[in-house]
Amino acid sequence: MTQPLLPDVRRPANGGPKAAARNRAALIVAAREIYAAQGLDAPLSAIARRAGVGQGVLYRHFPDRDALATAVLEENVRQIEQAAAAEDMSFADILGVLTWHLKESAAFLGLLHMRGSVDHSEALAHALALSDRVERALRERLPDGHRLGAANDLMLAVAMVSGAAGGPEREARERRAMAAWRLLGVEVGTVRPFDA
Amino acid sequence: MTQPLLPDVRRPANGGPKAAARNRAALIVAAREIYAAQGLDAPLSAIARRAGVGQGVLYRHFPDRDALATAVLEENVRQIEQAAAAEDMSFADILGVLTWHLKESAAFLGLLHMRGSVDHSEALAHALALSDRVERALRERLPDGHRLGAANDLMLAVAMVSGAAGGPEREARERRAMAAWRLLGVEVGTVRPFDA
Amino acid sequence: MTQPLLPDVRRPANGGPKAAARNRAALIVAAREIYAAQGLDAPLSAIARRAGVGQGVLYRHFPDRDALATAVLEENVRQIEQAAAAEDMSFADILGVLTWHLKESAAFLGLLHMRGSVDHSEALAHALALSDRVERALRERLPDGHRLGAANDLMLAVAMVSGAAGGPEREARERRAMAAWRLLGVEVGTVRPFDA
Amino acid sequence: MTQPLLPDVRRPANGGPKAAARNRAALIVAAREIYAAQGLDAPLSAIARRAGVGQGVLYRHFPDRDALATAVLEENVRQIEQAAAAEDMSFADILGVLTWHLKESAAFLGLLHMRGSVDHSEALAHALALSDRVERALRERLPDGHRLGAANDLMLAVAMVSGAAGGPEREARERRAMAAWRLLGVEVGTVRPFDA
DNA sequence: AATGAATGAGGATTCATTCAT
DNA sequence: GATGAATGAATCCTCATTCAT
Numbered sequence: 001m002t003q004p005l006l007p008d009v010r011r012p013a014n015g016g017p018k019a020a021a022r023n024r025a026a027l028i029v030a031a032r033e034i035y036a037a038q039g040l041d042a043p044l045s046a047i048a049r050r051a052g053v054g055q056g057v058l059y060r061h062f063p064d065r066d067a068l069a070t071a072v073l074e075e076n077v078r079q080i081e082q083a084a085a086a087e088d089m090s091f092a093d094i095l096g097v098l099t100w101h102l103k104e105s106a107a108f109l110g111l112l113h114m115r116g117s118v119d120h121s122e123a124l125a126h127a128l129a130l131s132d133r134v135e136r137a138l139r140e141r142l143p144d145g146h147r148l149g150a151a152n153d154l155m156l157a158v159a160m161v162s163g164a165a166g167g168p169e170r171e172a173r174e175r176r177a178m179a180a181w182r183l184l185g186v187e188v189g190t191v192r193p194f195d196a
Numbered sequence: 197m198t199q200p201l202l203p204d205v206r207r208p209a210n211g212g213p214k215a216a217a218r219n220r221a222a223l224i225v226a227a228r229e230i231y232a233a234q235g236l237d238a239p240l241s242a243i244a245r246r247a248g249v250g251q252g253v254l255y256r257h258f259p260d261r262d263a264l265a266t267a268v269l270e271e272n273v274r275q276i277e278q279a280a281a282a283e284d285m286s287f288a289d290i291l292g293v294l295t296w297h298l299k300e301s302a303a304f305l306g307l308l309h310m311r312g313s314v315d316h317s318e319a320l321a322h323a324l325a326l327s328d329r330v331e332r333a334l335r336e337r338l339p340d341g342h343r344l345g346a347a348n349d350l351m352l353a354v355a356m357v358s359g360a361a362g363g364p365e366r367e368a369r370e371r372r373a374m375a376a377w378r379l380l381g382v383e384v385g386t387v388r389p390f391d392a
Numbered sequence: 393m394t395q396p397l398l399p400d401v402r403r404p405a406n407g408g409p410k411a412a413a414r415n416r417a418a419l420i421v422a423a424r425e426i427y428a429a430q431g432l433d434a435p436l437s438a439i440a441r442r443a444g445v446g447q448g449v450l451y452r453h454f455p456d457r458d459a460l461a462t463a464v465l466e467e468n469v470r471q472i473e474q475a476a477a478a479e480d481m482s483f484a485d486i487l488g489v490l491t492w493h494l495k496e497s498a499a500f501l502g503l504l505h506m507r508g509s510v511d512h513s514e515a516l517a518h519a520l521a522l523s524d525r526v527e528r529a530l531r532e533r534l535p536d537g538h539r540l541g542a543a544n545d546l547m548l549a550v551a552m553v554s555g556a557a558g559g560p561e562r563e564a565r566e567r568r569a570m571a572a573w574r575l576l577g578v579e580v581g582t583v584r585p586f587d588a
Numbered sequence: 589m590t591q592p593l594l595p596d597v598r599r600p601a602n603g604g605p606k607a608a609a610r611n612r613a614a615l616i617v618a619a620r621e622i623y624a625a626q627g628l629d630a631p632l633s634a635i636a637r638r639a640g641v642g643q644g645v646l647y648r649h650f651p652d653r654d655a656l657a658t659a660v661l662e663e664n665v666r667q668i669e670q671a672a673a674a675e676d677m678s679f680a681d682i683l684g685v686l687t688w689h690l691k692e693s694a695a696f697l698g699l700l701h702m703r704g705s706v707d708h709s710e711a712l713a714h715a716l717a718l719s720d721r722v723e724r725a726l727r728e729r730l731p732d733g734h735r736l737g738a739a740n741d742l743m744l745a746v747a748m749v750s751g752a753a754g755g756p757e758r759e760a761r762e763r764r765a766m767a768a769w770r771l772l773g774v775e776v777g778t779v780r781p782f783d784a
Numbered sequence: 785a786a787t788g789a790a791t792g793a794g795g796a797t798t799c800a801t802t803c804a805t
Numbered sequence: 806g807a808t809g810a811a812t813g814a815a816t817c818c819t820c821a822t823t824c825a826t
Contacts (some may be wrong), residue, residue, distance in 0.1 A: 410826070436816080436817075436818090437815090447817085447818080448818090448819080451817095451819080457817095
C-alpha cells in the first residue's frame with residue numbers, strides 16, 4: 001500500500017536478467033556458508049546479505065525457508081550422484097565425497113536430524129526423497145558382500161557417521177567422521193568434494 | 197450499594213516457599229515435553245504455560261534459555277550416573293538407560309549436535325562438562341576388553357547412535373538406535389528409564 | 393531465537409496488570425481515530441503508537457487485524473443497542489445515534505462495504521452477526537406502519553445512508569447523511585453518540 | 589560445435605508500437621477484474637500478470653496506482669456519457685447503465701467511498717472531476733419534475749445506491765441496487781452495459 | 785514468591801518502483 | 806517498446822525479557 005518514503009536515493013545497480021542465475025547460485029553458496037556458521041535457523045536476511053543481493057531476490061528464487069535448504073541439499077546430493085556415476089571412483093572414494101559433504105554442510109546434517117518440527121511434512125517429504133536418491137546412488141556401487149549390504153544398514157551407517165560429524169568444532173568434524181567409519185569397519189577414501 | 201468493593205481480579209494463590217521446588221520440577225518436565233514436541237527453539241512462554249506457571253517464575257529459576265536446557269540435561273545425566281552406580285545393572289543395562297534418554301529427549305540429542313553456536317561458548321562448556329560426566333559414568337563400568345575400550349571410542353559411539361536416533365518419527369527412534377548398536381557390535385539391554 | 397542486542401537501555405514503565413483494561417480501551421479509541429484518518433488498512437503500528445502502547449500489546453488483545461476492527465464495531469453496535477433499550481429514546485433518536493456512528497467510524501462503514509476480499513469469511517461472519525444485532529435493535533423499536541417496515545428495507549436504508557455518508561471530507565458527512573434520510577422520507581433525531 | 593550461439597533466452601516478441609494500445613486496453617480490463625476480485629489494494633504485479641505484460645509496461649502507461657484506477661473509472665464514465673448521448677435511451681435506461689457499473693466495478697464504488705486519503709488530494713480531484721461528468725451527463729437527460737431534480741439529490745441518490753450495492757456477495761449486488769432505487773421511488777431500466 | 789502484561793528488537797514477508805537487457 | 810529481475814522500505818508478527826502488582 002504505502003510507498004517507500006525515500007524513493008529517490010541512489011539505487012544500486014540492477015544486474016538485469018543475466019544476473020538471475022548468478023544470484024541463485026550465489027544464494028546457495030551463501031546459504032551453505034551461513035548454515036555452517038550459524039545453524040539452519042540463521043536469519044534469511046543474513047544469507048541475502050552475504051550473497052550480496054536484496055531480500056526480495058531470495059524470495060523470488062526460494063519462496064520459503066525450506067525451499068532454500070532443499071536447494072542446498074540438492075547440490076550435495078547431485079555431487080554424490082555424480083561421484084557414484086564416475087567410472088574411476090571406488091565405493092570408498094564415493095564415501096569420501098559423501099563424508100566431505102557431511103562434514104561441510106550443516107544443511108546436509110539437518111537432512112537426517114530434521115528438528116522435531118510441527119508441520120514440516122512437506123519439507124520432510126523432500127528430505128526423504130533426497131535421502132532416497134543418496135541411497136540409490138550408493139547402493140548401485142556397493143560391492144558384493146560389503147559390510148553394509150543388509151537392507152537398512154547403509155543409510156543407518158550414514159546417519160551414524162553424520163551424528164559423529166556434528167558439533168561446532170569445525171576442525172574436529174572430519175577426524176570424528178573418519179573415526180566413526182573406522183569403528184563401523186568401513187573403508188573410506190579421501191575426504192573431498194567431487195569436482196570442485 | 198455500600199458493600200465493600202471486591203478485589204477486582206482474583207490473585208492466584210502464592211504457594212509460598214514450598215511451591216518453589218515444585219515449580220522448578222514442573223518446568224523441567226514441561227521443558228522436556230515441549231522440546232520433544234517443538235524442538236529446542238520452542239518459545240519459553242510455551243514451556244511456562246505448560247508448567248502452569250507465569251513467565252517470571254521461569255526466569256527466577258533459569259536466568260536464560262541455556263540454563264533451562266542444561267537443567268533438563270542434568271536430569272538425564274543424573275539418571276545415567278545413578279544407573280551406573282547401581283550394583284545390579286550390567287553395562288548393557290546402563291546403555292539401555294542411555295539409549296532411552298537418547299530416544300526420548302530432544303535436548304539430550306542437542307547435547308552433542310549443538311547447533312553452530314554464535315556465542316554459545318558458555319552453554320558449550322556446560323554441555324561438554326555433562327558429556328564428560330556421562331563418559332566417566334560409563335567408563336567406570338566398562339568391561340575389560342570391551343569393543344569400545346579404546347580412548348575415544350566410547351563417546352564416539354554414543355554420538356553415532358544419537359545420530360541414528362534422530363528424526364521426527366518418534367516410534368522409529370528406538371528401533372533405529374538399537375540397530376545402530378547392533379551395527380557397532382555392542383550389546384544393549386532393555387531400553388528404559390532408570391527408576392521411574 | 394536471537395535476543396535483542398541492547399537489552400540494557402532504560403525500559404519505559406510497565407503499567408502492570410491494572411493497565412491491561414485501560415490499554416485495551418485505548419487501543420479501541422486509537423483504532424477508531426486512525427481508521428477514520430487513514431482507512432481500514434492503516435498500519436497496526438500506527439494504532440499502537442497512537443494508543444501509547446507497544447505493538448505486542450495490540451497483538452495480545454487482538455490476535456489479528458480483524459479482531460481489532462470487530463472490537464471497534466462492537467462498541468458502535470453496543471451503543472446502538474443501548475439507545476434502542478432506553479425508554480426515553482424515540483425511533484428517530486435511535487436513528488440519530490446510528491447516524492452519528494455512521495459518520496464517525498470508518499470501521500462502521502466498512503461493516504457494510506467490506507472490501508472485496510479473498511478469504512475474509514470469518515470476519516464477514518462476524519460483520520453479519522453485528523449487522524443482525526443492529527437490525528434487531530432497530531426493529532424492536534420500529535413504529536407500526538413505518539416507511540421502512542417491509543422485510544429488508546430497514547437495513548437497506550442504513551446501507552444507503554452509509555453510502556451517502558462516505559467520503560473523506562469529514563465535515564460533509566453528517567450533512568450528506570441527513571440529506572439521505574430526508575430523501576428516504578425518514579425522520580431522524582439529533583445526531584449524537586449515546587451517552588458520552 | 590561451430591554453429592553460431594543461439595541467444596540464450598527467448599526474448600518475447602516486441603509487438604512494436606501497434607501493441608502499445610492493445611496493452612493499455614488489456615491493462616484496464618485486467619485492472620477491473622482484479623479490482624473486483626481482490627479489492628482496490630490488489631498488487632499491481634497481479635494486474636500486470638493478468639494483462640499478460642511485464643510490470644514495466646504498466647508503469648509506462650500508468651505512472652502510479654491512481655492513474656490506473658482513474659483510467660478504469662474513465663471507461664465507466666465514458667460509457668455513461670455515451671448512454672446519455674444516445675437518443676433512444678430513456679433516463680431510466682441510463683440509470684440502468686449506471687447501475688450496471690455500480691454493481692460491476694469495485695473501482696467505481698471506490699470513486700465515492702474513496703478511503704481516508706492520507707495524501708490523495710490529486711486522486712481525489714480526479715475522482716471529483718469524474719463524478720461531475722457523471723452528474724452533468726445525467727442531469728442533461730433528467731426529465732422535468734423528476735423526483736431527483738433538486739440541487740444535490742441526484743448524485744446523493746447515486747451514492748446511496750452505491751452504498752446499497754456494496755458487499756462481496758456478487759450475485760446480491762444488483763438485487764440490492766434495484767431495491768435501493770425502488771425505495772427512492774426512482775424508476776430504472778434494464779441493468780446492462782452500454783454497448784458491449 | 786508468583787503472575788502475566790508490556791516492551792520492543794529482530795526476523796519474515798510483501799510489493800512499489802527502477803533498470804539492465 | 807517490452808521484459809521481468811532486483812531493490813529495499815514498510816509492515817507484520819513473534820518472543821525474550823522486564824517489572825508493576
